[in-house]
Amino acid sequence: MQQETPKPHKRRVRYKGKYPKKFEEKYKELNPEKYQDTVEHVIRKGNTPAGMHISIMVKEILDFLKIQPGETGFDATLGYGGHTKAMMECLHGEGHMYATDVDPEESAKTKKRLEEQGFGEGILTIKLQNFCTIDEIAKEAGGFDFILADLGVSSMQIDNPKRGFSFRADGPLDLRLNQQKGISAAERLDQISREELAGMLYENSDEPYCEEIAKAITDEIRKGNRIDSTTKLRTVIENTLDFLPEKEKKDTIRKTCQRVFQALRIDVNQEFEVLYEFMEKLPDALKSGGRVAILTFHSGEDKLVKKALKAGYKAGIYSDYAKDVIRPSMQECAQNGRARSTKMRWAVKAE
Numbered sequence: 001m002q003q004e005t006p007k008p009h010k011r012r013v014r015y016k017g018k019y020p021k022k023f024e025e026k027y028k029e030l031n032p033e034k035y036q037d038t039v040e041h042v043i044r045k046g047n048t049p050a051g052m053h054i055s056i057m058v059k060e061i062l063d064f065l066k067i068q069p070g071e072t073g074f075d076a077t078l079g080y081g082g083h084t085k086a087m088m089e090c091l092h093g094e095g096h097m098y099a100t101d102v103d104p105e106e107s108a109k110t111k112k113r114l115e116e117q118g119f120g121e122g123i124l125t126i127k128l129q130n131f132c133t134i135d136e137i138a139k140e141a142g143g144f145d146f147i148l149a150d151l152g153v154s155s156m157q158i159d160n161p162k163r164g165f166s167f168r169a170d171g172p173l174d175l176r177l178n179q180q181k182g183i184s185a186a187e188r189l190d191q192i193s194r195e196e197l198a199g200m201l202y203e204n205s206d207e208p209y210c211e212e213i214a215k216a217i218t219d220e221i222r223k224g225n226r227i228d229s230t231t232k233l234r235t236v237i238e239n240t241l242d243f244l245p246e247k248e249k250k251d252t253i254r255k256t257c258q259r260v261f262q263a264l265r266i267d268v269n270q271e272f273e274v275l276y277e278f279m280e281k282l283p284d285a286l287k288s289g290g291r292v293a294i295l296t297f298h299s300g301e302d303k304l305v306k307k308a309l310k311a312g313y314k315a316g317i318y319s320d321y322a323k324d325v326i327r328p329s330m331q332e333c334a335q336n337g338r339a340r341s342t343k344m345r346w347a348v349k350a351e
């Protein structure tokens with residue numbers, strides 16, 4: 001029998017993994033102009049393309065705001081600029097919009113993108129400022145006919161592991177909307193006492209395991225193990241909840257991670273304090289008959305907004321306000337999972 005000559009061994013090209021390793025290279029959607037079909041495919045599947053944010057309840061907001069050409073408006077939370085653009089389109093080139101955001105990285109990109117789409121400084125003034133400075137901007141603008149605040153974080157911020165907003169990806173435990181200001185969540189944890197941390201988790205996110213998690217985190221830090229990455233925080237939470245029955249463990253850990261990350265984000269960005277200030281200054285920033293719509297994403301925000309609008313209505317500052325929240329349609333929630341927790345509230349300033 002003739003023996004087959006063995007084929008020379010050919011080394012396989014190293015498999016680099018299904019996805020590129022770096023976030024910048026990760027998705028084609030990051031270059032939406034070049035890969036329009038990829039972006040559309042991702043949206044059709046109910047996901048948010050990387051580097052983009054899908055604006056929520058646009059129709060409901062525009063229906064309520066009833067924007068007319070010549071009016072002056074304020075978008076307190078510019079983000080990707082989707083709402084700002086939709087509102088500017090209602091002006092038909094007459095009038096002006098002001099917009100704020102505290103995120104230098106994303107607001108610079110949005111400014112450039114909107115300019116390229118024809119929304120330059122003639123119609124839009126973007127300020128890298130906290131929305132709690134609404135009084136200063138209203139003074140400059142001469143008051144607003146309409147105002148929108150779409151609270152919280154954008155998809156670009158959540159999806160960028162370097163920002164530390166998501167427990168699903170490894171990154172530094174930062175959680176600041178503006179990484180150039182204040183202290184990161186990791187630095188905050190270095191300094192905080194067990195009692196204060198438990199209180200923060202409870203106050204900001206109604207965390208039922210606040211005591212256990214606060215103890216585990218502060219014990220770990222005392223031992224010299226800093227909690228300075230999203231994975232380290234997630235691991236502490238997983239270990240703390242390891243006693244849970246198997247069938248509920250996975251889901252409870254996921255929800256607890258969401259609440260703990262949210263509580264820290266609220267804390268390092270002083271979200272309740274600035275929202276409170278914004279709601280206090282809001283009536284004076286609106287012209288008479290002016291309209292405001294606010295989107296909230298968790299019960300703490302919603303309670304604060306509801307209380308302020310109700311108090312303003314009772315005091316005769318608002319002629320009407322949303323007694324019930326407006327929720328996104330089931331269709332919108334199916335198309336954009338991030339819309340599911342949204343609640344919209346509104347008010348009209350008395351004439």
Ligand SMILES: C[S@@+](CC[C@H](N)C(=O)[O-])C[C@H]1O[C@@H](n2cnc3c(N)ncnc32)[C@H](O)[C@@H]1O
Binds near residue numbers: 055078084129130132
């Ligand atoms: C949900 S996103 C807004 C998305 C936007 N409406 C759109 O259509 O693309 C919230 C944005 O508000 C910004 N933000 C949060 N708190 C802020 C504050 N106190 N002052 C100014 N901007 C803030 C965040 O940095 C983020 O970009």
